[in-house]
Amino acid sequence: MLRTRRPATHxxxxxxxxxxxxxxxxxxxxxxxxxxxxxxPPAIRTRCGA
Incomplete structure (x- = not known):
């Protein structure tokens, strides 16, 4: 993600x-x-189940 400078999800x-x-x-x-x-972002992390 640091190379592309774009948001990433895992x-x-x-x-x-x-x-x-x-x-x-x-x-x-x-x-x-x-x-x-x-x-x-904590709200997004929570919804992803992390």
């Missing part, structure tokens, strides 16, 4: 296969068009 199964990834939705934090981190 199911619990997908997240289990990746290091440091939780299920739900992640949004990029960008500064001057460079992705510098991510944020996870």
């Amino acid at each position: 199911t619990a199964e997908q997240a289990r296969r990746m290091r440091g990834v939780l299920s739900g939705m992640s949004l990029p934090i960008t500064i001057d068009a460079e992705a510098v981190g991510t944020v996870r």
Whole structure:
């Protein structure tokens, strides 16, 4: 997601296969068009079952 600078969603199964990834939705934090981190909205994470 940091490479594409686009929101991403991951199911619990997908997240289990990746290091440091939780299920739900992640949004990029960008500064001057460079992705510098991510944020996870709590309401969306809850609805995804994370």
